[in-house]
Amino acid sequence: MKSGNGVAVGHEGWLYWVGRAREVETFYGDTAASRRILGRWARLIARRARRLDKLGIRHVHTVVPDKLAVYPDRLGRPFPGLDDPPGVRLGRLVARDSAAVMVDLLAPLSAARAEEPVYLRTDTHWTYRGYLTAYRALCEALDAPVAEHVFAGSSQLERFTFDLGEKLTPPIDEEYVAYDFPRRAERTEANALVRVRETGQAVRLRGLFVGSRVVLTNPQAPDPRRVVLFGDSYIYSPGARLTAMLAETFAEVHAIWSANIDWAYVEAVRPDVLIFEIADRFLRQVPTDRIRIDAFAEARARRAVRPTLRARIQGWLR
Template identity: 45%
Template sequence: MFAKRWDTVHVGRDGWLFLTGGSNRVMDQYGRGPRRWWRLRAWARLIEARAVRAARLGIRSVHLIVPEKLSVYDNLTADLPYDPARAATRILARRLLRQPAYLDLLQPFRAARDGAPLYLRTDTHWSVEGCLLAYRELMRALGAVPPADIATRPRFEAERLMDLGEKLPGRPRERVSHLVIQRAAERVHAGPLVAAYEAEGRASELHTGAHVIYRNAVPGIDGRRLVLFGDSYAHFTPIMLTGLLAESFAEVHFVWSSSLDWGYIERVRPDLLVFELAERFLARLPRDDYDVAAARPDLESA
């Protein structure tokens, strides 16, 4: 492990910002040591065990870990002292090479990094192009075909202060492109947390516990039901991966959680189970004891 306590944000070339510290101590995740080795081994075993359990229920499962910008754009970090070959996504891809339930996004992201930017310059999240690339790779892994027009839907741009930019003294802003994804999919259920936060105009503050269901009755839609456990790279609003999947399948359930709720999965009985997580969150191993039904707002503080 690195002994140094890294700054939260590193300024790279051409104004590119990288998360290096924070609660997940991102730079430490590129280090060595037995604790890191055991944690990634535990993750590999968890993914394998989840795949077996899903298969017993007749469910096809796919895990995708969203690579950190550090893992993809080491060429833009301005000599930051770390080894991108130590990325957790690279190590998991080697460990799970023959496991069809693990989708390696690092290789296609690094192969495409010299084209359109796959991440926002001043944010930890992927750009429209990065999200679309991950979506296409996931659809291939699920044996599904994207709608022909999905990448050409309308876009709009806005200048915004993003999550890494707001941590710097100068608070640099960025012109961000957004894809207007939703066309045929309809949200048919919002969990209590989503309903409460939206009612108070605080939806942007909601994270873990968000639960929504989308249905899509457009002619020719892939008729399978999909359950997605993910984070902000998927999101409960139809602006990222969840939105793309809702336009691609007859029914999509999204739960914002790194821990699975097997009781919920068994009740819904989806055809497809997808797990998405940002690479930095591999710092903690989930217990898979999440309870979707228990995620309710604190009415006194909400």
Template identity: 35%
Template sequence: MSIDPFPPGKSDTDSLSVENGILRGRDGWLFLWDGSNDVSRYYTDPGYFGAPELAGWVTLLRARAARCAQIGAQYRHLVVPDKISVYPQHLTAPLRYFDQHPGARFARAFPDDTLCVDILPDLRGTRGNFAARVEPGGGEAEGSDKFFFKTDSHWTFEGCQVAYLRLCESLGVTPCDLSKARPGPGKEMVLDLGAKLSPPVLEHARFGRVLRHSKRQAENEMVRYNESEGLAKGTPRFVGCMVHNHNDQPQAIAKRVVLFGDSFCEFRPHLLTAMLSETFRDVHFVWSTSLDWDFIAALKPDIVITEIAERFVNRLPKDDFRVSPD
């Protein structure tokens, strides 16, 4: 997709409404723009994530897949597109190199390859009527606009389902029925992007509680800290969180999944970790972009999945992480 720059005579920064790293788009849409992640550079600086960075990822993912195959495990990698990649039509900013953003580069590097699961066409509504397969969450948005919150950097219940359904298809498994997990009425709240503005911007948000049959069997100290005080005090610690969910229902697929990911997966009961836990017998989630191969070897999983938000891909994982199980 080509995005036209601002008219001649205007600079790339003219007319942009950026506050505390947040770009105000059209119709109340907010986007991460600069700050520690330099998100805008993926779309405006062709050298920020170029051929060398992509080559590093291709080598890494191929090596991961080969190592997983040695232990009899399937491997899948998922890049969660940034909101800018999904909703460029809601921006007021010029995106001179939109076609070079990492998600597009990954898709071109792995054409028709199940190793790297491409969900951007589904989120953008450009690959058939995929949205019709997503359980409605009761939100006001229609079509592809329902897949991310306007004032948050994260996807909604419906957006997460898109990734879940595509992962299931890639793995050749039947997705579970999530109709009873649909979000309730929700409430007005301040989400992560809206919280960075002054005054804060509120949004009516709904969250579904996915975990019904699967039960948590274990969590480490970091998760216990977050749930007892870290989240409430606004001092959470995320990287290194680990949970193990077990599903003893007869319809659960008798396979063990190890999932390494970030806030789009979560240890709480409402996103991708939970959806996979309702599907498979055992799911072990670790909040990390790097793998712990000793942890994987000890569990002997049938499936290994890695997930990373697009804005983080400029830091190539070293796969030297060590999970603290307690």
């Protein structure tokens, strides 16, 4: 295997996303640009915290560390900033300038890797153990009980070509542990973008995720609170992801794939808790929080389908 297409090949086949134009490396280093961007994030989080406090909504932000920060030893070459990654630096800024709560995931993930892998070898995402580790950390930060049956799921070995592996020539697949757990929560709502994607009728499915919104309810949940969760692929509901796990703890979870907070939606739902999650590598772009998530999703859904299906979507939206 050779590095290329934005992927670095480390020891024993470990793959890392480093960017096609060294943008990840540039951001990880303590540069003027990264300091400016992280400063903007700290100010945004402070504004969010003040607004949520006024609404009486408990809130936490968390940054998912890149695999680079948790497995620097497998990379096999020098890389700037691995001892002080962007998410950690942002946490210090937030702690200094506001009362917002940042949940640290780097420390628990780094500790958990001693027992078994917490990241997939050929992807940017966690193994099931990584998801369980993050789920526990978020529950602890919110004084919420973990649902013990989430930790008592079933597992089996499967093979799959993940995102980083498919970028190589030839593609590299990986044997991984597929994990599932008993579900007491049910999905009770999904917006137009989710429905279009699930029909399989979109012209192009790849990348058709930003703007997705689902609601899961669980009458048996040990915590009666309502949660709104903004995040990216780490929260997405299928499989053993954070949305599914949190829905086993909380009575109602609204999961929205967006780095922007839809304030009109938050004020309409009036959750007890708001969780914001973002991957370290996506911190390079600071959101504006100017979005209406369902209008955004409907527009994407219309553009995604074949013309003959647009009338059906119009029917969904009525």
